[in-house]
Amino acid sequence: MKKVFRVLLAVSAILLCLNVAGCSKNAGKDSAQAGSTSKKIKLGVSAFPGWFVYYIAEGEKLFTKNGVEVELVWFPVYSDSIQAFNSGNLDMLCIALPDAVAPYLKGTEFKAVAINDFSNGADGLAAKSQYKTIQDLRGKKVATEYGTIEHFFLLKALETVGMKESDINLINISVGDCAPALIANAVDAACMWEPALSIALSSPENTLLYSSAQTPGLIQDLTIATDKLIRENPEIVTGVINAFLDAGDFYKINPDQCIEYMRIPAEVDAEQMKGVMSGGKIYGLKDMLSGLDGQQEGFLYAVDTAYENALFLKEVDLLDDVPQDRNYFRTMFDWSFLEAIAKTRTPTSGPDTSLK
Incomplete structure (x- = not known):
């Protein structure tokens, strides 16, 4: 999935000034591009279609274009990434929704800020x-x-x-x-x-x-951020999400170059990488926003899916208790970033990664 192309990066900055902190809540896209933040963050990544997209952002320098400095930390063993995040060694993490439920209910302080994909054969x-x-x-x-x-x-x-x-x-x-x-x-x-x-x-x-x-939506994959990062550097979270969305847009235009970026951490050849990516429905901003819509049927509503996963974890004795109100799981998601970004860029669907 790769070859050189200049991505359209969009417009207008949104800075929500706060009385206490002085500024910046969910900054818009251009404000992030105007200058890099001083804080470098670590984002944990493992092998799944939607998460490989972050390597397009790295390869095309889309983090820099969105004003953030991000180190992608690759975890060949997925469970090691969760342990690293829970131990405070990562600021953001790519995690499957089912695996986010138990840590959240047990008090780990984070919020899901984006849905990267759902498994569509992966x-x-x-x-x-x-x-x-x-x-x-x-x-x-x-x-x-x-x-x-x-x-x-x-x-x-x-x-x-x-x-x-x-x-x-x-x-x-x-x-x-x-x-x-x-x-x-x-x-x-x-x-x-x-x-x-x-x-x-x-x-x-x-x-x-x-x-x-x-089973569309049964296995959804998220990007989560620590409460500390959200509280102290919300503009970084915005920049990371925008970089992911820009990478998805680049994928639509230059898939061969993108495959090249992504196959390196995956350690597969280009044809195998195309097969890997065909197993995921990659999300754009439009898809992410629809995932918050309680009218969605089946497992496509992220809150309902989180609740179903919690019931499973209790069934296999990995959770002691599950909140009776499924709407409790709305608190696991912070969609204010997506809502702010939707004011600065037109929501579109993600790239089609199916095998032609």
Whole structure:
């Protein structure tokens, strides 16, 4: 996804002056471009389609154009990024919505400030080719990582055919180990995300039984920021979001160059990277704003999805209690940044990353 192109960066600054702090709440796009902030922040990134887009922003210097200095910290092991954020070593983090629920309910101080994508095939249940349906997995060894979004996804896949976890032999291994285990015939099936899913399916002995393309919005991916950063440097949060949106716009015009930027941290070739990106529905500002709309059906309303994930975490004993009012999860999101940005740029949808 890459090749050189100058991105249109938009107009007009919004500075909301505060009596106490003097200025700047959710600054608009051009104000960020006018001059860099003095604070350099660290943004934790792992392997998922919507998060790779930040490497386009880095490659095209879109953080700088939006007046922010950002160090992208790559985490090959996704769970390490969550630990780093919870330990105070990151200012912002790319995190799956399900994985944000438990830390938030347990008191970690952050807010979700953007939705980067939802999985549109980047998560899947793969099995040995002799198994043609999910029902065929009854009593079979099915691998995934307990308590993760893949575990949640697996349970939802089983539900579609009236099955439960007790109907299979769940093998608890890391998502990264799922593809090798399936290829080595150590398990009959595995639930995993990209790029592990593509690696597993590269073997003709394996087949895809179910994918996240069949459950739009079930697995949403966020960017979160510490309450401290939001409170003390809201203009940085605005700049990071605008850089992501600019990267999405650049993707629409120069996808080959973007693939090049993104395949480097992914450690795959260009064709494989195109396959990885096809598994996500990348969000633009229009998509992000619609994700806040309570009229959205299914899992596309982020607040409802957070509540459903909380119920799952309680079911697997990773949460002691869940607020009865699902609207409680509105407090996990700070959409004031998106609302302010929408006053400075026209909301559009994200790039189409499907395979043509």
